[in-house]
Amino acid sequence: MIEEFAFYSLLLWQIGIISYILLNKFYGRNPKKIIKTSQLTAVEVDLPKKSIEHVDINMKKNILMEKANVSNLKTDEVIKGKVNTQKNKLKKLRGL
Amino acid sequence: MAKGLDCGTSFYITATEDRIKKQRNAFLTVDGEVTQVKRMLKRQGIPFVEKNKKIHIVGQHAFNYAQIFSTAELKRPMKSGLLNPQEKDALPVLNAIIGELLGDAVGDETCVYCIPSKPIDAKRETSYHEDVLKTIIEQYGYRVKVIEEAVAIGYEGLVDNQLTGVAISMGAGMCNIAVMYQGMTALSFSVSRGGDWVDECVSTDTGVSKAKVTNIKESSNTLNLAKGVYNDIYEEGTEESNVLIAIRSYYGALINYLLTNLRVQFEGIDNVPNFPDPVPIVIGGGTALVKGFLDVFNEQFDQTEFPIPVSEIVLIEDAHTAVARGCLSEAQLVEEDEEDND
Numbered sequence: 001m002i003e004e005f006a007f008y009s010l011l012l013w014q015i016g017i018i019s020y021i022l023l024n025k026f027y028g029r030n031p032k033k034i035i036k037t038s039q040l041t042a043v044e045v046d047l048p049k050k051s052i053e054h055v056d057i058n059m060k061k062n063i064l065m066e067k068a069n070v071s072n073l074k075t076d077e078v079i080k081g082k083v084n085t086q087k088n089k090l091k092k093l094r095g096l
Numbered sequence: 097m098a099k100g101l102d103c104g105t106s107f108y109i110t111a112t113e114d115r116i117k118k119q120r121n122a123f124l125t126v127d128g129e130v131t132q133v134k135r136m137l138k139r140q141g142i143p144f145v146e147k148n149k150k151i152h153i154v155g156q157h158a159f160n161y162a163q164i165f166s167t168a169e170l171k172r173p174m175k176s177g178l179l180n181p182q183e184k185d186a187l188p189v190l191n192a193i194i195g196e197l198l199g200d201a202v203g204d205e206t207c208v209y210c211i212p213s214k215p216i217d218a219k220r221e222t223s224y225h226e227d228v229l230k231t232i233i234e235q236y237g238y239r240v241k242v243i244e245e246a247v248a249i250g251y252e253g254l255v256d257n258q259l260t261g262v263a264i265s266m267g268a269g270m271c272n273i274a275v276m277y278q279g280m281t282a283l284s285f286s287v288s289r290g291g292d293w294v295d296e297c298v299s300t301d302t303g304v305s306k307a308k309v310t311n312i313k314e315s316s317n318t319l320n321l322a323k324g325v326y327n328d329i330y331e332e333g334t335e336e337s338n339v340l341i342a343i344r345s346y347y348g349a350l351i352n353y354l355l356t357n358l359r360v361q362f363e364g365i366d367n368v369p370n371f372p373d374p375v376p377i378v379i380g381g382g383t384a385l386v387k388g389f390l391d392v393f394n395e396q397f398d399q400t401e402f403p404i405p406v407s408e409i410v411l412i413e414d415a416h417t418a419v420a421r422g423c424l425s426e427a428q429l430v431e432e433d434e435e436d437n438d
Contacts (some may be wrong), residue, residue: 065231070192073143075155077118083111087425089255094429095281 098431099198099238100423101209102248103229105174105269105292106382109422110197113428117197118416121169123189124158137337147188154189160308170307176288177212177270178225187228189292194232201237204434208427209233210245210419212272213284218359220288241430244284246274248422252413253378262404263373264354265419268292271354275362275404277369291352291383295438297349298342304335312339313386321347344392350383351396361423362403374407380418384411 102109110117123145126133135149137144145152152171153161162170173179173186173193180186198207211226226242233240248273250263259279265272268291274284295313299306313319316336321344362368379393392410399406412418 006202040330046248065187065191065228065235067188067191067195067235069146070143072138072141073145073149073154073192073196075117076120077194079116079118082115082118083421083424085111085421085425085428086252086255090251090259090425091429091432093255 098427099207100420102420109420111424123152145192206427207238208241208423214284218288246272247382248419251422252418262377264379266381294346297346321405322391374405377409380412380415
């Protein structure tokens with residue numbers, strides 16, 4: 001019984017030592033290179049307080065127009081007489 | 097002499113202190129050999145514009161021709177309140193109309209003209225339209241200033257309420273709205289529906305040509321939108337009665353569209369002025385001229401849904417020329433201001 005135990009124990013030790021030697025032989029000289037990768041992470045920043053807005057521009061006004069040849073054009077309807085407007089009230093409201 | 101110019105889709109109207117001039121904003125291109133056509137039109141005293149070997153009859157004559165000859169296509173230099181992009185010959189015609197209405201400036205004369213507010217239901221800007229009109233008016237020697245169409249209505253209709261209230265211009269091509277507070281515009285926009293939209297819908301539904309519908313709308317003695325005045329659809333089977341009933345129906349739809357959009361726009365803006373007291377709604381423009389218009393407006397108006405307390409709904413006296421007169425007031429004040437500065 002003791003002899004069998006000693007035999008199996010020795011066998012297991014031998015297997016372990018041989019495995020160590022073999023593994024060391026193949027991988028020990030080319031150890032795995034561990035590349036440290038740095039994961040890019042976003043950094044929270046405060047948004048600018050003023051929202052980004054577009055800037056509007058004026059159109060370049062450069063319209064050329066020729067007059068047409070007009071013959072005998074008369075206004076369809078003419079109403080003669082004093083034209084009532086609210087000019088005076090408007091003037092007062094504006095404090096002019 | 098100061099001049100106000102209403103640049104409408106259907107009519108161009110000028111106002112000076114002693115007269116008002118109206119010109120229908122339409123034309124008709126006449127086919128045929130140019131020299132022969134010109135000779136014929138001159139003999140009949142019909143006004144025309146010649147450009148690039150094309151002859152265009154302008155104004156009321158063109159409108160009348162379109163009534164008589166159903167195949168003749170009435171052209172419009174403007175559409176939906178702005179220059180008509182489909183109409184290549186629009187600019188020379190507009191130039192001729194403006195030239196006839198304003199004439200050449202004598203000395204330092206000011207002309208105030210109007211433009212629509214930016215439409216909320218069409219992808220159009222108003223800059224090009226504004227620049228073209230300015231260029232044409234300046235050609236005749238005027239100093240030019242522009243104001244929004246609905247603001248011009250406000251200058252005529254809101255002066256007794258400290259320029260506070262809602263001003264609406266019901267035009268042919270569009271409806272313009274300005275919410276004013278103490279003379280400042282808190283909100284202004286336009287919708288691309290107006291009298292023309294009513295005419296188109298009526299024409300589609302009744303099978304009557306659009307030109308004829310317009311004519312019935314403008315000249316019919318029996319057209320009255322007031323409830324109970326129009327005839328029963330089953331009693332009268334005539335073409336005209338069908339048109340009149342359809343016109344009433346679409347007027348209701350137009351006003352409903354306008355008021356709904358006004359409410360939605362009002363809800364969407366920040367810094368809405370607070371109106372502690374009820375304010376008036378004043379209405380001008382040619383589309384509001386039809387009899388019974390206010391009845392239909394009141395039918396569609398619902399104070400519980402409207403964002404502002406309203407004191408009254410008023411149709412401005414002589415609604416057709418209200419925009420031109422508002423522009424004239426502004427032009428006169430500009431001239432007086434400059435005289436004072438000198």
